Amino acid sequence: xxxxxxxxxxxxxxxxxxxxxxxxxxxxxxxxxxxxxxxxxxxxxxxxxxxxxxxxxxxxxxxxxxxxxxxxxxxxxxxxxxxxxxxxxxxxxxxxxxxxxxxxxxxxxxxxxxxxxxxxxxxxxxxxxxxxxxxxxxxxxxxxxxxxxxxxxxxxxxxxxxxxxxxxxxxxxxxxxxxxxxxxxxxxxxxxxxxxxxxxxxxxxxxxxxxxxxxxxxxxxxxxxxxxxxxxxxxxxxxxxxxxxxxxxxxxxxxxxxxxxxxxxxxxxxxxxxxxxxxxxxxxxxxxxxxxxxxxxxxxxxxxxxxxxxxxxxxxxxxxxxxxxxxxxxxxxxxxxxxxxx
Amino acid sequence: xxxxxxxxxxxxxxxxxxxxxxxxxxxxxxxxxxxxxxxxxxxxxxxxxxxxxxxxxxxxxxxxxxxxxxxxxxxxxxxxxxxxxxxxxxxxxxxxxxxxxxxxxxxxxxxxxxxx
Numbered sequence: 144x145x146x147x148x149x150x151x152x153x154x155x156x157x158x159x160x161x162x163x164x165x166x167x168x169x170x171x172x173x174x175x176x177x178x179x180x181x182x183x184x185x186x187x188x189x190x191x192x193x194x195x196x197x198x199x200x201x202x203x204x205x206x207x208x209x210x211x212x213x214x215x216x217x218x219x220x221x222x223x224x225x226x227x228x229x230x231x232x233x234x235x236x237x238x239x240x241x242x243x244x245x246x247x248x249x250x251x252x253x254x255x256x257x258x259x260x261x262x263x264x265x266x267x268x269x270x271x272x273x274x275x276x277x278x279x280x281x282x283x284x285x286x287x288x289x290x291x292x293x294x295x296x297x298x299x300x301x302x303x304x305x306x307x308x309x310x311x312x313x314x315x316x317x318x319x320x321x322x323x324x325x326x327x328x329x330x331x332x333x334x335x336x337x338x339x340x341x342x343x344x345x346x347x348x349x350x351x352x353x354x355x356x357x358x359x360x361x362x363x364x365x366x367x368x369x370x371x372x373x374x375x376x377x378x379x380x381x382x383x384x385x386x387x388x389x390x391x392x393x394x395x396x397x398x399x400x401x402x403x404x405x406x407x408x409x410x411x412x413x414x415x416x417x418x419x420x421x422x423x424x425x426x427x428x429x430x431x432x433x434x435x436x437x438x439x440x441x442x443x444x445x446x447x448x449x450x451x452x453x454x455x456x457x458x459x460x461x462x463x464x465x466x467x468x469x470x471x472x473x474x475x476x477x478x479x480x481x482x483x484x485x
Numbered sequence: 486x487x488x489x490x491x492x493x494x495x496x497x498x499x500x501x502x503x504x505x506x507x508x509x510x511x512x513x514x515x516x517x518x519x520x521x522x523x524x525x526x527x528x529x530x531x532x533x534x535x536x537x538x539x540x541x542x543x544x545x546x547x548x549x550x551x552x553x554x555x556x557x558x559x560x561x562x563x564x565x566x567x568x569x570x571x572x573x574x575x576x577x578x579x580x581x582x583x584x585x586x587x588x589x590x591x592x593x594x595x596x597x598x599x600x601x
Binding site: 187191192195264270272273304305306327328329331333357359374392393395396397398411 | 520522523526528529530531552553556557558559560561586587591
């Protein structure tokens with residue numbers, strides 16, 4: 144099923160800078176849609192360090208990554224942004240009438256005169272274990288997510304990792320698997336205690352085998368896995384017979400399809416000017432950690448500043464015939480109406 | 486004081502370090518491509534190093550948090566540390582570490598790539 148939307152501005156990345164861009168664009172009366180591969184807004188702040196303190200947000204002596212996200216969401220609420228969460232920005236094209244058209248990996252499209260890339264360090268994607276030849280098995284025997292449980296029925300599964308994903312899928316797949324081995328380097332888990340308890344129960348019933356060790360190699364051919372080679376704490380190795388491997392080692396950031404958008408790139412960053420934060424393509428802007436310019440500092444507050452200037456330029460691009468008069472939220476009744484405080 | 490870093494490509498680098506700086510910050514500040522995605526918050530596992538065995542006893546103990554985050558690294562052994570969790574001190578002058586391949590950044594960092 145596909146859907147299509149059109150708006151004033153498409154923002155790739157719902158991290159703090161993408162969220163604040165909604166605010167600045169909103170003050171310029173521009174409507175925004177946000178696309179993010181994560182299933183929640185907040186980007187790194189929500190995914191990597193929701194509980195960690197941040198000390199360098201102006202006016203907030205200390206707040207956590209999640210608090211900052213929550214406050215930004217509250218701040219942009221009056222502008223009713225549309226979120227496309229759990230979707231990866233996959234391809235960029237142009238419509239017949241000259242709008243940017245972004246296609247996501249779910250097949251949906253969004254078109255707009257302005258595209259803002261606020262993608263930080265790139266898309267969060269599963270970490271790929273450094274096992275020689277693993278690419279050939281991916282999508283056939285090695286999976287980083289479970290889309291349909293039925294595809295694992297009767298399979299001999301190795302789940303590697305010790306976090307919530309590893310434990311959740313161990314508990315969910317054990318009843319239907321031919322065999323299931325949970326492989327982790329230590330006997331402690333960073334997962335919900337209740338899930339760990341369930342895993343231990345399944346182990347006692349013989350439905351789960353728990354092995355201490357780390358994957359170091361794959362055996363098989365033509366993408367068909369036959370065994371996972373495991374290294375033990377004492378340095379010895381042995382094989383666990385398996386036709387499916389699910390590695391759950393967390394997420395890492397990759398630039399991803401943005402690299403194919405036709406923009407000038409410099410070492411995986413997008414060069415911009417420091418007046419509009421526009422890229423090599425007219426109407427495409429880049430703000431936050433993903434952009435590059437002389438003197439750039441990768442700070443959230445730099446991204447906020449960049450978003451404010453970008454919004455001025457975006458308005459000129461969307462409404463070339465209109466003048467955007469600069470106003471302050473403290474004194475402008477018009478802006479206060481937009482913010483729904485007056 | 487100095488920190489000796491071996492990169493996954495086999496090159497070795499002797500980096501001048503400042504007292505109180507995190508190893509990760511020293512490596513990053515000299516422009517070596519270390520991923521360090523979370524910026525030093527002990528919240529990813531992309532500054533994984535193997536510490537030369539003779540230095541292990543001089544290091545601060547591994548916290549529970551670091552131990553948990555190391556679950557997201559590969560080829561973890563008793564020499565494994567997240568180098569954002571080790572602060573340089575006089576006692577560590579000459580420390581030798583090797584960066585794990587998964588902690589290698591795809592490209593140099595912004596301030597290196599565009600610095601004047």
